[in-house]
Amino acid sequence: MPHVYMLECADGTLYVGSTIDLERRLAQHAAGEGAAYTRRRLPVTLRWHAEFARIEDAFQWEKRLQGWSHAKRLAFAAGGLDAVRGWSARERREGKG
CATH class of the missing domain: 3.40.1440.10 (GIY-YIG endonuclease)
Structure with a gap:
């Protein structure tokens, strides 16, 4: 797989x-x-x-x-997608994160 x-x-x-x-x-x-x-x-x-x-x-x-930063990769490895919600620049600009 x-x-x-x-x-x-x-x-x-x-x-x-x-x-x-x-x-x-x-x-x-x-x-x-x-x-x-x-x-x-x-x-x-x-x-x-x-x-x-x-x-x-x-x-x-x-x-x-x-394409993610070191910090974002570590957060994702520890907590999955919920841990990195709001990390993207687009979401921060739009006030979603």
Whole structure:
């Protein structure tokens, strides 16, 4: 099944990716065989993940999360969508957040 995942790197930064085999991909990251970004920042810890029915949906969420700030990603990992409602600039401008 497709997954989106968030890793916390040794330097405190966050990495977001998607995969169809989460266990295999996490093992690759841990072994230094994952993305170049995580390879330079080992060890990594799984911070959050979600399963999706379609790879297209997982990829869409991956790109969405990648566009978020570090603080927003952490809040989302800890509390889900409710924790980040009102974080977008558009919602703040319109007085929704």
